[in-house]
Amino acid sequence: MYLYNLRLYDFRNFSELNTKFNNGINIFYGDNAQGKTNLLEAIYFISELRAARAFKESELIKYERPLAFIKGEFKTNTGPITRQVTFYRDRKKEVKEGENKKNKRSDLCPDISAVYFSPDDVDLIKGEPGLRRRFIDNIVCQFRPTFYKYLQDYQRVLAERNMLLKSIKVKPELIKTLDPWDNQLIEFGFRVISERISMLSKISQKAKDYFKSFSPPESHLDIKYKSEIDFTNLSLIKKDYSKKLIENRKKDIGRSFTSLGPHRDDIEFLINGRDAKYFASQGQQRLITLCLKFAQRSLLSTEKGEFPILLLDDVMSELDEGHRKLILDDEKSQVFITTTDLKFIPDNILKKASLYLINNGRIGEQDGKN
Numbered sequence: 001m002y003l004y005n006l007r008l009y010d011f012r013n014f015s016e017l018n019t020k021f022n023n024g025i026n027i028f029y030g031d032n033a034q035g036k037t038n039l040l041e042a043i044y045f046i047s048e049l050r051a052a053r054a055f056k057e058s059e060l061i062k063y064e065r066p067l068a069f070i071k072g073e074f075k076t077n078t079g080p081i082t083r084q085v086t087f088y089r090d091r092k093k094e095v096k097e098g099e100n101k102k103n104k105r106s107d108l109c110p111d112i113s114a115v116y117f118s119p120d121d122v123d124l125i126k127g128e129p130g131l132r133r134r135f136i137d138n139i140v141c142q143f144r145p146t147f148y149k150y151l152q153d154y155q156r157v158l159a160e161r162n163m164l165l166k167s168i169k170v171k172p173e174l175i176k177t178l179d180p181w182d183n184q185l186i187e188f189g190f191r192v193i194s195e196r197i198s199m200l201s202k203i204s205q206k207a208k209d210y211f212k213s214f215s216p217p218e219s220h221l222d223i224k225y226k227s228e229i230d231f232t233n234l235s236l237i238k239k240d241y242s243k244k245l246i247e248n249r250k251k252d253i254g255r256s257f258t259s260l261g262p263h264r265d266d267i268e269f270l271i272n273g274r275d276a277k278y279f280a281s282q283g284q285q286r287l288i289t290l291c292l293k294f295a296q297r298s299l300l301s302t303e304k305g306e307f308p309i310l311l312l313d314d315v316m317s318e319l320d321e322g323h324r325k326l327i328l329d330d331e332k333s334q335v336f337i338t339t340t341d342l343k344f345i346p347d348n349i350l351k352k353a354s355l356y357l358i359n360n361g362r363i364g365e366q367d368g369k370n
């Protein structure tokens with residue numbers, strides 16, 4: 001699967017763009033703040049229908065303009081797909097595949113997917129637990145678009161329960177209305193936890209293998225899901241969840257907040273048994289994220305029968321030569337790379353890539369191979 005044509009209209013700093021790509025390596029190069037990352041963002045959005053980074057979708061519209069669109073034309077094993085997303089300042093975005101409007105992600109062609117890798121991904125190891133939860137949830141959604149609905153249901157019930165906890169503080173007799181909310185929370189929460197641990201076990205196996213192949217023989221990676229709820233036995237999750245919700249009730253009412261559940265869970269990365277968040281070097285942390293992304297890509301290709309598009313945002317300067325070669329030496333997927341300087345791209349890669357000079361929201365002169 002690959003993206004062969006991209007059109008943008010008032011997207012970030014691009015007023016208008018209409019460009020073709022090859023199905024191998026495409027490199028966006030140019031000075032800082034010219035629009036290279038914006039282009040990757042557009043490609044990720046049109047492929048995954050979600051932002052690569054967390055922000056408001058209205059920020060994607062060019063300053064002071066009323067709307068923006070991204071239109072992508074893809075070739076997949078099952079045929080060509082044209083997808084368009086229009087963003088409005090004053091209403092919800094509109095998504096179309098061909099001539100048909102699509103309201104749900106699960107209605108979209110499942111063959112199209114992308115994996116995004118940027119230097120900020122190191123926050124996945126160093127940053128807040130919410131980033132790790134978002135990472136695993138996004139991957140589950142790539143495989144099971146209906147998971148998004150479970151997450152929304154869970155968030156909705158959680159918000160309602162928290163409101164009720166607040167009311168109970170003032171009117172203690174309302175405590176008898178808590179049980180039905182707890183039951184719903186457990187139902188949706190169980191689905192979220194079980195999907196996450198099943199996906200994490202698949203992805204961690206692959207990531208560990210990649211880590212082994214990229215590291216000295218004595219280093220090994222472990223990845224663990226962390227929850228206050230005992231999830232070691234799937235059939236006992238609900239029982240433990242319910243028991244602990246009851247144990248925590250008094251505390252939860254005091255804080256007007258539900259203190260346990262998938263919204264509080266985390267993922268731990270360990271190198272030789274030590275938490276990578278505190279003990280791994282910056283290079284090792286970066287390597288873990290690289291291995292996770294490669295694992296994600298490998299699972300997607302097995303599941304969908306097509307390699308996802310690989311988007312590498314300014315990572316070349318941060319990787320050593322060996323890792324650069326490993327990333328780029330494979331011919332399996334369409335790759336988009338941004339760099340401020342072509343010297344970071346190995347020569348053998350440059351020879352086969354299409355080059356795009358990005359200059360102030362425009363594509364400048366192009367290499368003859370496009």
Ligand SMILES: Nc1ncnc2c1ncn2[C@@H]1O[C@H](COP(=O)(O)OP(=O)(O)OP(=O)(O)O)[C@@H](O)[C@H]1O
Pocket residue numbers: 011012013014030031032033034035036037038039059060061062063314338340358
């Ligand atoms: N909604 C928007 N409307 C217009 N311009 C925008 C919008 N959002 C961001 N920009 C502009 O886009 C530019 C940044 O583009 P981008 O992040 O793609 O740069 P880049 O070429 O990847 O740079 P670097 O090499 O520094 O990462 C900035 O000049 C920013 O002001």
